[in-house]
Amino acid sequence: MPTSTSTAAQSLSRSGLRRVLAILCVTQITSWGILYYAFPVLAPDIARATGWPTTAVVAALSGAQLVTALVGIPVGRWLDRRGPRAVMTTGSILGVLAVLAVATAQNLAWFVIAWAMAGAAMSGVLYPPAFAALTRWYGPRRISALTVLTLAGGLASTVFAPVTALLAAHLDWRHTYLVLAVVLAAVTIPAHWRGLRGPWPDAEPAVHVEHDDPRRIARSGAFLVLVVALSMATFSAFAVVVNLVPLLTERGVSPGIAAVALGLGGAGQVLGRLGYSTLSRTTSVRARTGIILLATSMTTALMAVLSSTAALIAAAVVAGMARGVFTLLQATAITDRWGATHYGRLNGLMAAPMTITMALAPFAGAALAGLLGGYAHAFLVLAAVNTAAAVLALASNPRIPTGRTS
Numbered sequence: 261m262p263t264s265t266s267t268a269a270q271s272l273s274r275s276g277l278r279r280v281l282a283i284l285c286v287t288q289i290t291s292w293g294i295l296y297y298a299f300p301v302l303a304p305d306i307a308r309a310t311g312w313p314t315t316a317v318v319a320a321l322s323g324a325q326l327v328t329a330l331v332g333i334p335v336g337r338w339l340d341r342r343g344p345r346a347v348m349t350t351g352s353i354l355g356v357l358a359v360l361a362v363a364t365a366q367n368l369a370w371f372v373i374a375w376a377m378a379g380a381a382m383s384g385v386l387y388p389p390a391f392a393a394l395t396r397w398y399g400p401r402r403i404s405a406l407t408v409l410t411l412a413g414g415l416a417s418t419v420f421a422p423v424t425a426l427l428a429a430h431l432d433w434r435h436t437y438l439v440l441a442v443v444l445a446a447v448t449i450p451a452h453w454r455g456l457r458g459p460w461p462d463a464e465p466a467v468h469v470e471h472d473d474p475r476r477i478a479r480s481g482a483f484l485v486l487v488v489a490l491s492m493a494t495f496s497a498f499a500v501v502v503n504l505v506p507l508l509t510e511r512g513v514s515p516g517i518a519a520v521a522l523g524l525g526g527a528g529q530v531l532g533r534l535g536y537s538t539l540s541r542t543t544s545v546r547a548r549t550g551i552i553l554l555a556t557s558m559t560t561a562l563m564a565v566l567s568s569t570a571a572l573i574a575a576a577v578v579a580g581m582a583r584g585v586f587t588l589l590q591a592t593a594i595t596d597r598w599g600a601t602h603y604g605r606l607n608g609l610m611a612a613p614m615t616i617t618m619a620l621a622p623f624a625g626a627a628l629a630g631l632l633g634g635y636a637h638a639f640l641v642l643a644a645v646n647t648a649a650a651v652l653a654l655a656s657n658p659r660i661p662t663g664r665t666s
Contacts, residue, residue: 271461272397280397281405283455284390285412287348290447291385292413293420294440295355295378296321301424305433312368318622320375325619327379328386329612335383336392336608343460344393345452351384352448356441363437385448387413388611391591392604396461402600403537406591414530414584463601474602477658478609482597486656487610490590492649493553495617496642497583499625500560501525504576506626507635513569521576528580529587536588545596546657552589553650556582557643564639590614597658 272280299321307314338347358381361374383389390409398405427436477483504525508518539548559579566572594606628638 271459276458277397277405279455280393280458281408283451284393284409287352287385287448287451287455288387288390288409288413289416289419290444291352291355291382292416293423294359294444295382295385297417297420298424298437298440301421302428302433302436305428309433310368310371312371316368317371320372322619322623323372324375324379324382325615327376328382329615329619331380331383332388332611332615333608335389336604336606336611339389339392339604339608340463340602343396343456344389345456347384347389348393348452348456349449351381351389352444352452355381355385356445356449359437359441359444363434363441385452387587387591388607389604392607393456395591395595395600395603396463397458399600402595403540403588403592406588407533407536410533410584410587410591411530414526414533417526463603474605477598477602477606480658482656482658483606483610485652486593486597487613489553489649489652489656490593490610491613491617492645492652493556493586494590494614495621495624496560496646496649497556497586498618498621499628499642500563500579500639501583502622503625503629503635503638504563506629507563507639508572508576510635511567511572513572517569517573521573524573525576525580525583528577529584532581532584533588536585539585540592546654549589549593549653549656550650552582552585553646553653556586557646557650560639560646561643564636564643597656 303314303317303321306312307317310317335347354377358374358377361377362371365371365374387410391406394405394409395402424436424440427439431439501522504522505515505518508521509515513521539551543551556579559575559582562575563572563579566575590610594600594603594610598606625638625642628641629635632638632641
């Protein structure tokens with residue numbers, strides 16, 4: 261049995277820890293870039309070339325995210341018991357097969373099923389399993405490792421959106437996906453199999469006996485409130501991202517400048533993540549959760565009421581910073597409250613409804629704008645949803661804290 265919280269970090273040498281972190285940074289950029297960010301670049305070409313309705317094409321990705329949510333629950337249990345090597349390697353193989361199936365889809369049903377396969381693959385290769393790996397291997401130094409990982413992950417769209425667009429300028433969408441499948445196979449399969457080797461340490465012992473039963477934690481009021489609060493916040497955040505360009509163009513900003521603002525918001529995410537370690541050291545769990553969620557609410561509301569282009573772009577950057585910190589808040593939500601003993605299982609349960617709301621957010625945001633007569637009104641509603649999440653999150657701490665929680 262481990263006798264201290266440093267036992268997890270001792271399972272790999274320093275060079276081994278650096279290897280794992282470097283591997284996961286590379287594979288997160290590649291996996292997110294090909295399995296997620298290539299799609300919005302290619303979706304218009306897919307709809308135009310096949311004649312399939314654009315809404316049906318986009319719905320295939322939403323369906324993939326629903327599959328990710330469901331498969332992520334058993335994946336989390338497996339991660340706790342066996343570690344990330346087999347899970348992430350299998351996810352990589354399935355991801356390559358799924359991209360090949362997407363590229364060769366001859367009808368819409370085939371296309372949707374292929375994306376369902378991709379959804380299962382994403383549950384094994386995107387953030388949740390990578391977070392679980394670093395949480396267990398790095399032990400008490402997990403926050404610095406998670407920060408580096410999310411900084412790298414934030415580059416996925418920066419790298420693969422233009423790469424995909426460049427390929428699509430010379431190839432059709434099918435051949436573009438075939439090239440991307442080769443890249444996915446060449447980078448992630450050997451990297452996960454060879455780079456994630458090493459002993460999987462015993463879980464850190466629960467600080468309190470009440471936290472040693474994952475089923476009890478999952479049924480607790482604090483856990484349920486946390487899941488609801490973070491799901492609401494995720495819904496608001498993704499609805500804002502997807503509908504930011506329509507909001508800006510509605511306010512008179514040119515499409516080109518609106519696209520630049522969206523890109524600067526992505527850069528803001530990277531900047532925001534750089535400050536999370538300091539925020540974690542200097543605030544309690546309850547305080548930083550409230551600060552981050554309320555900051556997101558304020559920036560969303562500001563984008564609804566500001567009118568000048570410069571002010572809107574500045575608000576988009578600050579909103580990106582808040583979203584960037586929110587990613588790390590999600591990654592550490594379980595360990596901050598219940599420790600790392602059952603991180604994979606509990607994080608899988610938490611991530612499932614969050615992924616579902618992420619899948620529904622793009623459609624819901626646009627529907628709100630149509631219902632309320634404009635994107636500005638929709639953003640005010642999204643800000644209110646996020647504020648409600650911040651209030652709910654105040655009740656998400658367990659009765660017996662694992663650390664400084666108030």
